[in-house]
Amino acid sequence: MSETASTAPIPTTWNIFQLAWPLTLKAMMLHGIVVTDSLLIAALGEESLAAMGLAAAIGTLLLGILLAFSNATQIRVAVAFGANHPVDLKSGFYCGLAINLCVALIGIVGVWLFAGGIVQSLAHTPDIAAQAQRYLGVFMFVVLSEAVGQCLSGHFDGSGQTKVPFYSYLIAVPANVACSVVLIYGLFGLPQMGLTGAAVGSAVSSILRAGFLGAVFYRQNRWYRDVSGWRQGSFWIATKRHLFFALPIAATFGSSTVANSAAALIYAKMSVNQFAAMTLMMPWVQIAGTLGITWAQATGIIVAQLLGKAYSSAALDVFLRRAWRIAFVAAALVSVTYLFVCLASGWIYQGLQDETKFALMSFLPVLLILPFPKGSNAICGNTLRAGGDTIYVMNIFVGGQWLVRIPLTAIMILYFDLSVTWVFTLLLVEELVKFPAFHMRLFKGKWKTGQAGGA
Incomplete structure (x- = not known):
């Protein structure tokens, strides 16, 4: 150091x-x-x-x-x-x-x-x-x-x-x-x-x-x-190393896009009111959740800079504890936003039928909890990527999407015809499944070398 x-x-x-x-x-x-x-x-x-x-x-x-x-x-x-x-x-x-x-x-x-x-x-x-x-x-x-x-x-x-x-x-x-x-x-x-x-x-x-x-x-x-x-003495070699580092991040996005499209097609099999409720709420989940995601992204940028400066393991831990405290504050603000959206849904979307309004309100328990594990997972994901552990992060995302959320969505809707309330809980289930995998990897600390994925 x-x-x-x-x-x-x-x-x-x-x-x-x-x-x-x-x-x-x-x-x-x-x-x-x-x-x-x-x-x-x-x-x-x-x-x-x-x-x-x-x-x-x-x-x-x-x-x-x-x-x-x-x-x-x-x-x-x-x-x-x-x-x-x-x-x-x-x-x-x-x-x-x-x-x-x-x-x-x-x-x-x-x-x-x-x-x-x-x-x-x-x-x-x-x-x-x-x-x-x-x-x-x-x-x-x-x-x-x-x-x-x-x-x-x-x-x-x-x-x-x-x-x-x-x-x-x-x-x-x-x-x-x-x-x-x-x-x-x-x-x-x-x-x-x-x-x-x-x-x-x-x-x-x-x-x-x-x-x-x-x-x-x-x-x-x-x-x-x-x-x-050039890095490694050659533009060609540097580009290959860069591409090797970047491909898992791109694959993570591609998997997420395809998974969301597959989920949307399955949602369409629900009743009109339940599908409408899901369609109305999902943009709010993305927009309001931006606060926690960008905080995690900024944390990842600083972690990468600190790794470049060869900060000690103890210093990195101190920084992450600080970042996590505010991440929970951001999660609380997102939860409050979701609460307002659910309570004001009848005013925001006038003319909705009672069944659709009831479905929107049924999402509230999940929405109040979701930002906390999602925000903490985002901190882990961005930190691990900063340390070069991009393949592991990709595996967690892909596994959560294709081994948990999409199969369970299909089973709940196509086979058991469960209500949209149960389907919506899968957003939380996916984050809880990813939670131990992310946090255990982070606590092992290999990412602190900046070479966790061979970057």
Whole structure:
């Protein structure tokens, strides 16, 4: 351990908060973009909404994969930043950028080859299919620009500059709304593009965001032109090591996406009222849960930086105890939010039938408990990833999804026809199953070497 690490102060909860609040607001703005686009498209009618839903399912999958790879870049950069190794910082960024661009190009080729057939088979009418394909064609520019933008965001987040990506969304969101409104409805003499106009708005905002991040990156680092060499002495070797580290994180996201889609298809077998209740509550679970997840993400960034600085095991334990205390406070705030949503569901969603309202209220006991194990598991997961234990984290997530939640969901609905209340408890059951596996691994402490997964 270096002398600097042995004498440097241990980060406080305030240090975590400084990283976490921009991450939280950025995540909420991302959810807001989806809601805003839906509101703008709603005026075009159900067919346009259906077309957007089809296209967005494919586009969101590609963006999510890019985000997963960018999260890996974030961890690699955080370790290099903590160690103050310019060559590793340069390698983390450019290896991540190369991987992102390859993934984006593979995705674009895949959409060009296969998306048309998928959309036509799922669309109810030829017009819906045509609209979805036009939207996807333009949206590929979003995928390409986000390959760059997400990697730049990962670099800034890993360097502790989480405000910079947040500021980029302060530019992107208004640009998206303004451009989309003008092009959807053909204002100011511009062509009326309908649904395709929303895709153009997203592309313009994404390009602006990537441009802003690139300008800040150049101003700070000049693209690392003054830093020579690569990690492990070769760009190719460094990229392979980076990819090996990143693949389990991407696989975790892919598994989660497929599992959620499978669960949604099974939910559709419930009665209309019960399915409606589940459909209404799941977005709240994701949005309100952002507070705990981003706190855990900020904790993981700092842990990676501390590992790069070679902090002692005792210092890491002190930091994590501090992080955990506030994580439980965040969980309590999320629980209160869920309580408000359940109690105010009749006012938020006016016109609901009594059976749907009863189902929403029946979720409350689970919602009051869920944030606590979920938040603690998130702290463990992000900490283990920071220490390079990405494969183990992937195994826990995949096991919880495909050995517990999805099979039990199918059994409860398809075989026993249980109520939605019992089905909803599986969200808590999954977290409780993951709880001992996460915490036992964390307490073993192998991650404190920073080489738990051979990173």
